[in-house]
Amino acid sequence: MPTCYETMDDAALARETERLQADVDALAAQGLTLDMARGKPSPAQVDLSRPVLDVLTSESSLTDDGVDAANYGAPDGLPSARRLMAEVLEVDPAHVIVAGSSSLNLMYDLVGHAFTRGVRGATPWSELGEVKFLCPAPGYDRHFAVTEHFGVTNVPVPMTETGPDMDLVERLVETDPTVKGIWCVPKYQNPTGVTFSDETVRRFAGLRPAAEDFRIYWDNAYVVHGLYDQDDELLNIFDVLAETGREDLVYEFASTSKVTFPGSGIACVAASPKDLDDIRLSSNIQRVCSDKITQLMHVRYFSGREAVVDHMALMAEVLRPKFELVEQKLTDGLAGLDVATWTNPRGGYFVSFDGPDGSAKRIVAMCREVGVTLTGAGATWPYGDDPRDSNIRIAPSYPTLEELGQALDVLVACTKLVAGQLAAEARA
Template sequence: MTLRDYDAERLAAFTKDINAKYDELKARNLTLDLTRGKPSAEQLDFSNAILALPGVDDYHAADGTDCRNYGGLTGIKDIRALWAEALGLPVDNVIAGDASSLNIMFDLISFAFMFGTNDSERPWRDEPKVKWLCPVPGYDRHFSITELFGFEMLHVPMTDDGPDMAVVKELVKDPAVKGMWTVPIFGNPTGVTFSEATCKELAAMDTAAPDFRIIWDNAYAIHTLTDEFPVVYNVLELSAAAGHPNRFWFMSSTSKITHAGSGVSFFASSTANLDWYASYANIRGIGPNKINQLAHAKYFQDVAGLKALMQKHAGSLAPKFERVLTILEERLGDYGVATWTKPKGGYFISLDVVDGTASRVVELAKEAGIALTAAGSSYPLKQDPNDRNIRLAPSLPPVSELEIAMDGVATCVLKAAAEKAAAS
């Protein structure tokens, strides 16, 4: 029997009990944070050796480039070749940049808005309207970019294989639809990985806009929680074979692999797209931090070294995800008030609670000293039409704190559900 099946007497008894548990929770005066998918201190320590690299007298790339000097927009081949091999891409179609791939994504949208893409009839700012496809729930920072530029963001439901392709194919018949956000492997926040069939459909589908672009944000392409690494489909090859060579802007970075904010970002695309990007990026700056790129190349050494580091991350993260899933099942499994994803990689768990209660859950958690990502954050304009989704980020706290926080979250979910049931 689930909570919705309780009669008035049983619901009243349950509500009294859960309110008492919530009062006990508040009395603990907690200060816990599950808001963002930050690496833990333990994870950051894995890469401390990079702080001593490349070394005082070691500043030449393999081809002899003096990495201390200006130039080299594409980045050094040492790190580009390593990353290209890890992701199964041609090295000549991979650019290495600075910091976070989010910076490059912002640049891409900015350049297209101001000047148009290499396939555009005119700058996107001169279009009557620009629409953008947003699989939901999705990544809040993606949505913030297209919100900033005033694009109309269209919801696309997520399935276990990726975005609902029937919806996507219908929406791209509109020439105002210029692009789409994606996180194709271990997505944020669902953990969903796009199937091969979905990747092929996205590559091959017809679109009304000749300059339609898919931002393929593979932020978690090698962020496994198991002993197995996911297949990374070469969408550049798939789209070229389908007659749409410029469709994908493929992103990746080391942001949650070494040290966040001081890593290396990667942009892979067709030669035409890279030339278009370079025509503006060469004016914006005079090349990336090649010393940092050399340090990363020397730290990883090769793809085997990169994957060995990712197994360390998995060893740190997997127990945390396991505890979150166990607590959710133990505390909520019998009541029918929530569902959640069970990812095999990435940084997040997507929790769906009773419709109309996500905001209340977040409010109750805040009052109890547990910070959660705001309800609606995983939707464009931060508006979840069903007020049901909450993104959980287990990575940062130690397991002991995570257990306390998740037990508290479960109490808040049950209290909000009981309140909703009593009011209906």
């Protein structure tokens, strides 16, 4: 579909790009400094979790379920913290290890485990010629960074409206033994906001990998992060695996980073009992035990899944108007021009925006000149290499509503100008 600028005659296009340039110049003259780059909760959201800090005092009992949180012990985490995270993920607490304050850290550790020790006795990846990971794209840049850091070849797989392109996933996973993993954010995916369909989850659970040490890295970072009462339903992949009796396929991750305090909450990994035993071969070398005091604060504050869900409803009150403003501003500014498409997620932290081919780097650079920092163009693709140079990740959570509105006005104006410029250049 041609953009509206491509359908204009030369004179009209010249007039229009001049007008669009004037709009951008006027915005630049405002001297804005706005940041819509990273998916951080706003101060108003984080403040909602301050009462978590009040649940422990020097007078508090630090013993929980017979475990002394103030001392070494319970390397898999406080039993009550394992129960809480198991309730959140709807898995068996015995299949959960709670450790550390960052799920990304656990993902890094598991890739490290595969490299140094090997998955379940398989040859350590450090001894293999090539190791590949599938990277649904657009996707989460820090996932791609972990595997890139270890020298893994990151292979992009297109995201669709129902999850990754499963025909391609099945073909690559089932025929190529060097494919050892796939990064997935199955609910409110970063950045598209897509929740994987039941069929996608069933196809993941039904994979017959060519490599015995292949695992799905199922990062359920946004498991309780719906914006509306009607939450997206994600089929529980471990339930599907249990039906088929094949549970050694998935490592599931989550954390409270966007529930309470980013980087200062609790994180967990869920896996089959045999996979957990395998993981312990590395994790029990790495540490004596993890931070059980923070775990205790979380379980004293959150009595169970319902309490987490109630807390997240308060978060959603703050976040929902921002997502609705994104949808409104983009619709008002760009609908009908055929210059961009974008997602309208019902949860998570991001909106995925696509401009015309060859536009993303220019839009991001132009926005920066006008005073708006966006996530770098290409960040949503492995190696920063978006083949169409079209995708931009919008992170609406951190700015205030007013700042967000201004930043979106800039994005809209720059998208239109770049689309006009591209149409003009194609004729020159």
